[in-house]
Amino acid sequence: MFEIHEILSQAAIAFQLWMLWVCLLGVTLGIIWGAMPGLSTTMAMALLIGLSTGMSQHVAIMFMLGVYTGSVFGGAISAVLINIPGTPDAVPTMIEGHKLAQQGQGGLALGTAIMASFMGNWIGIVLLIAFIPAILFLALQFRSWEMFLLSMWGIAICGSMAAGDMPIKGWISGWIGLMISFVGVDAIHGVTRFTFGIRTLEDGISYVPLLIGLFGLTEILKVLPQNSPPKIPSEVGKIIPPLKKLIGYSRAAFRSGIIGTIIGAIPGAGANVASFLSYDIGRRRAKAQERKRWGKGSYEAIVCAEVANNANIGGSMLPTLTLGIPGNAAAAAILAALEMKNVVVGPTIQTENPGIIFFIYIGLIIANFLMYGMAIALIKPCVKLFSLPRTLLMPLIIPICVMGSFAVSLSYFDVYLMLISGIVGYILHCFGFPLAPMVLAVILGPLADENLRRALMVFEDQEWWTVIIDRPIGTILIIIVIYTFYDGIFRRGKE
Amino acid sequence: MAEQNKSRIDADIESLEQGVFTGEEGGGERSSPQKDFIASIIIALFGLITMYTSVKLGSPADLSTAPGLLPFFTGASLTLMAIGLFIKTKRRYGIEEMLKSKSLKSFKDSFLNTESRRTLMLMIIVGTYVFVLGQMDLDLRFKTNFYTFRFSGFELISIPFVYFILRYFWRSNVLNCFLVATGIVVSLAIIFRDGFQILLPGSG
Numbered sequence: 001m002f003e004i005h006e007i008l009s010q011a012a013i014a015f016q017l018w019m020l021w022v023c024l025l026g027v028t029l030g031i032i033w034g035a036m037p038g039l040s041t042t043m044a045m046a047l048l049i050g051l052s053t054g055m056s057q058h059v060a061i062m063f064m065l066g067v068y069t070g071s072v073f074g075g076a077i078s079a080v081l082i083n084i085p086g087t088p089d090a091v092p093t094m095i096e097g098h099k100l101a102q103q104g105q106g107g108l109a110l111g112t113a114i115m116a117s118f119m120g121n122w123i124g125i126v127l128l129i130a131f132i133p134a135i136l137f138l139a140l141q142f143r144s145w146e147m148f149l150l151s152m153w154g155i156a157i158c159g160s161m162a163a164g165d166m167p168i169k170g171w172i173s174g175w176i177g178l179m180i181s182f183v184g185v186d187a188i189h190g191v192t193r194f195t196f197g198i199r200t201l202e203d204g205i206s207y208v209p210l211l212i213g214l215f216g217l218t219e220i221l222k223v224l225p226q227n228s229p230p231k232i233p234s235e236v237g238k239i240i241p242p243l244k245k246l247i248g249y250s251r252a253a254f255r256s257g258i259i260g261t262i263i264g265a266i267p268g269a270g271a272n273v274a275s276f277l278s279y280d281i282g283r284r285r286a287k288a289q290e291r292k293r294w295g296k297g298s299y300e301a302i303v304c305a306e307v308a309n310n311a312n313i314g315g316s317m318l319p320t321l322t323l324g325i326p327g328n329a330a331a332a333a334i335l336a337a338l339e340m341k342n343v344v345v346g347p348t349i350q351t352e353n354p355g356i357i358f359f360i361y362i363g364l365i366i367a368n369f370l371m372y373g374m375a376i377a378l379i380k381p382c383v384k385l386f387s388l389p390r391t392l393l394m395p396l397i398i399p400i401c402v403m404g405s406f407a408v409s410l411s412y413f414d415v416y417l418m419l420i421s422g423i424v425g426y427i428l429h430c431f432g433f434p435l436a437p438m439v440l441a442v443i444l445g446p447l448a449d450e451n452l453r454r455a456l457m458v459f460e461d462q463e464w465w466t467v468i469i470d471r472p473i474g475t476i477l478i479i480i481v482i483y484t485f486y487d488g489i490f491r492r493g494k495e
Numbered sequence: 496m497a498e499q500n501k502s503r504i505d506a507d508i509e510s511l512e513q514g515v516f517t518g519e520e521g522g523g524e525r526s527s528p529q530k531d532f533i534a535s536i537i538i539a540l541f542g543l544i545t546m547y548t549s550v551k552l553g554s555p556a557d558l559s560t561a562p563g564l565l566p567f568f569t570g571a572s573l574t575l576m577a578i579g580l581f582i583k584t585k586r587r588y589g590i591e592e593m594l595k596s597k598s599l600k601s602f603k604d605s606f607l608n609t610e611s612r613r614t615l616m617l618m619i620i621v622g623t624y625v626f627v628l629g630q631m632d633l634d635l636r637f638k639t640n641f642y643t644f645r646f647s648g649f650e651l652i653s654i655p656f657v658y659f660i661l662r663y664f665w666r667s668n669v670l671n672c673f674l675v676a677t678g679i680v681v682s683l684a685i686i687f688r689d690g691f692q693i694l695l696p697g698s699g
Binding site for chain 2: 053055166175179188225396399412426431
């Protein structure tokens with residue numbers, strides 16, 4: 001009864017005209033941003049955190065959800081029409097969609113991608129709603145020891161997932177992030193750590209400027225110096241695909257939705273892994289007739305990739321909301337926006353912020369409907385945008401990076417931090433180190449540090465084997481952490 | 496860099512064709528044995544320095560609550576990972592390949608290629624912009640009956656900066672660059688300052 005009242009009151013807030021307008025703005029910005037080659041979802045999310053600082057709690061959440069939903073789809077537009085994926089997860093869509101565009105079916109390919117994205121979002125949202133109560137119940141059983149192990153597993157798995165065949169590079173990136181998170185005053189004894197006499201560092205390093213630097217400025221440093229002329233878009237033509245055709249792909253869509261959501265829930269594995277994996281499994285599972293079309297322009301392949309990368313949104317929100325561990329770098333930006341608006345994420349989210357979780361569900365649903373409408377409306381204007389060179393667009397983002405990082409705590413130190421992290425991020429990128437594990441570790445570092453020491457205080461008079469027996473969840477987590485490292489070192493290394 | 500980005504997409508396409516897992520961010524195509532060798536040395540040093548600094552933090556109470564406890568273990572495992580990276584690279588490419596130093600000429604050529612030069616130039620420009628903006632403290636207001644026009648250090652520094660960077664990278668004519676720079680910076684200032692009530696850097 002309490003929950004129904006809570007859902008209705010949150011729905012009343014979410015369906016206010018102003019809220020819908022903000023969500024529409026977020027979705028529109030997200031689609032345009034995602035459609036522009038070189039501008040990724042994470043970059044959009046990181047930069048727009050700054051803009052959300054001036055918004056109220058609900059408005060900021062609605063805005064960020066709109067941007068997230070819009071930008072994940074946006075990548076498909078440039079992938080199909082100019083053969084450059086707007087976001088990396090749109091590579092499978094690019095392979096298939098552009099072949100269809102060359103055959104004069106670009107509009108239908110995009111229409112299929114829109115419909116698939118819409119379905120993917122739905123699957124992600126439904127699974128998010130279905131699994132949150134169970135995960136929250138489990139998370140409430142966690143004590144300091146389990147929280148420490150969970151944080152360490154989050155960083156380790158993120159490293160494994162982000163770096164492909166060199167998980168060690170992902171772990172190194174994560175461990176550097178841990179080091180960054182230790183800077184400042186220690187929470188238990190009040191001792192200053194790694195500040196080197198700089199007073200500003202005593203407050204610690206905020207991860208929002210770091211996020212803006214690593215995913216905003218680093219991207220600019222990567223893309224702007226390239227001399228790439230704008231490409232001429234293919235013809236769009238008819239957009240809405242026949243319903244009968246789509247129903248034929250419902251099985252593939254459902255399977256891809258589940259893959260996308262599960263991948264999204266694993267820290268560090270985001271839309272890229274989801275769409276690639278789903279595309280690969282889809283090809284193996286496709287009927288012989290359809291399989292021949294893969295790589296030459298297959299609608300089913302587009303469905304697999306787009307359903308998976310959009311279902312990933314709901315999946316990534318699962319650990320973010322229930323455990324405070326972001327599912328990917330874009331979810332880390334959502335986490336930052338939530339924390340800036342005093343929303344405490346984690347096992348106690350429902351008691352400390354009653355109703356906010358329902359607001360997020362409703363926000364995702366609204367954003368999904370608006371994404372569907374705006375995607376159809378924006379395809380043709382987006383085609384015109386592709387004729388703009390990146391050398392014109394990228395310089396305009398630099399002041400946004402500066403404003404965004406300054407807006408977080410009105411400290412110019414954060415702007416310097418953004419600059420340094422942008423340059424360091426670029427150097428790490430050139431050396432082949434992924435950046436997402438670093439951000440995740442900066443977020444999880446304080447949690448790991450505090451909980452480890454608390455747990456050790458609790459275990460002071462206990463034998464180690466009693467800890468193993470008395471704390472089964474902790475023991476399972478230890479096994480999972482060891483397996484993650486084993487898998488990365490021995491199995492993936494051999495591959 | 497254009498080559499690198501192109502190869503990321505190519506690497507992704509190749510991995511899709513072969514069904515090989517390349518990870519969320521990939522990275523293999525950007526690395527080289529020499530780079531991994533340099534990285535492993537720097538990271539090992541970083542880990543060792545962290546361990547030393549963690550020990551120096553001391554312990555106000557019990558060792559289990561020492562502020563340097565997790566930093567020490569993080570530094571130690573970082574050093575181990577650096578050794579692991581070194582061993583893995585050695586196994587993959589061999590020690591000769593790792594230690595093969597590029598000739599001074601090829602290093603000079605790669606450093607002075609257009610894209611590297613442009614990246615370095617961009618870093619310097621952005622660094623200068625951030626530094627100069629940090630020194631500014633200006634907020635001029637012109638009140639009219641219907642609106643208060645404001646001109647702050649943000650606009651004063653950002654307009655010439657964006658103009659300069661557009662001229663360097665976009666290479667359009669003076670008027671186009673100036674109009675785009677002014678239009679965008681003023682619009683951003685209005686959106687952030689008036690629309691969302693966010694204080695801008697350089698405005699005191």
